[in-house]
Amino acid sequence: DAKTTQPTSMDCAEGRAANxxxxxxxxxxNEYVYWYRQIHSQGPQYIIHGxxxxxxNEMASLIITEDRKSSTLILPHATLRDTAVxxxxxxxxxxxxxxxxxxxxxxxx
Amino acid sequence: GAGVSQSPSNKVTExxxxxxxxxxxxxxxxxxxxxxxRLGQGLEFLIYFQGNSxxxxxxLPSDRFSAERTGESVSTLTIQRTQQEDSAVYLCAxxxxxxxxxxxEQETQYFGPGxxxxxx
Numbered sequence: 001d002a003k004t005t006q007p008t009s010m011d012c013a014e015g016r017a018a019n020x021x022x023x024x025x026x027x028x029x030n031e032y033v034y035w036y037r038q039i040h041s042q043g044p045q046y047i048i049h050g051x052x053x054x055x056x057n058e059m060a061s062l063i064i065t066e067d068r069k070s071s072t073l074i075l076p077h078a079t080l081r082d083t084a085v086x087x088x089x090x091x092x093x094x095x096x097x098x099x100x101x102x103x104x105x106x107x108x109x
Numbered sequence: 110g111a112g113v114s115q116s117p118s119n120k121v122t123e124x125x126x127x128x129x130x131x132x133x134x135x136x137x138x139x140x141x142x143x144x145x146x147r148l149g150q151g152l153e154f155l156i157y158f159q160g161n162s163x164x165x166x167x168x169l170p171s172d173r174f175s176a177e178r179t180g181e182s183v184s185t186l187t188i189q190r191t192q193q194e195d196s197a198v199y200l201c202a203x204x205x206x207x208x209x210x211x212x213x214e215q216e217t218q219y220f221g222p223g224x225x226x227x228x229x
Contacts, residue, residue, distance in 0.1 A: 043200050043220040096154040
């Protein structure tokens with residue numbers, strides 16, 4: 001069963017905010033929402049994670065709805081180097097990470 | 110600080126030869142994970158280490174694959190008698206801890222750049 005659903009692809013203009021949605025309607029109380037991205041030919045890069053509260057770090061912000069059934073990753077000022085596949089996953093203590101198809105984000109000049 | 114490093118970055122070998130892939134985790138990280146990613150596909154879990162022990166080797170594809178970790182730092186993944194189907198990117202990740210409350214900061218996995226293995 002897919003634990004998360006994400007749009008297949010999205011485009012974003014350079015310098016604008018990129019808002020990446022993720023649905024996780026079956027998330028359980030002890031599962032975290034994690035975001036990774038994978039730039040072509042590179043290893044996955046951790047972006048951010050959260051449980052209930054919104055989170056912000058130097059890379060992005062994570063907005064989690066009150067019912068925790070969906071979330072949005074926000075890249076505040078997208079650059080060409082942010083072009084990548086973005087993966088939203090939910091996990092508790094399952095150490096075997098598994099990525100779905102993710103969202104292919106293309107940032108255009 | 111320094112992230113996870115892997116070497117070599119690329120490896121081309123002939124079918125039947127043995128290869129060794131190396132992973133240097135983030136300093137102080139007790140848990141280390143190996144994954145495989147075939148072209149255009151998702152992550153395939155291979156093995157993890159808690160300290161120097163490997164409680165879960167269930168993902169190793171065959172007995173040609175083995176891994177070890179010494180001194181709670183460097184890990185080596187060895188593939189003996191390589192086959193063409195072993196061609197993939199081999200990824201290493203590390204986390205500060207393992208088996209705590211579950212899924213939180215200390216169990217966040219940070220990945221290295223990977224080793225691209227091509228078996229001819």
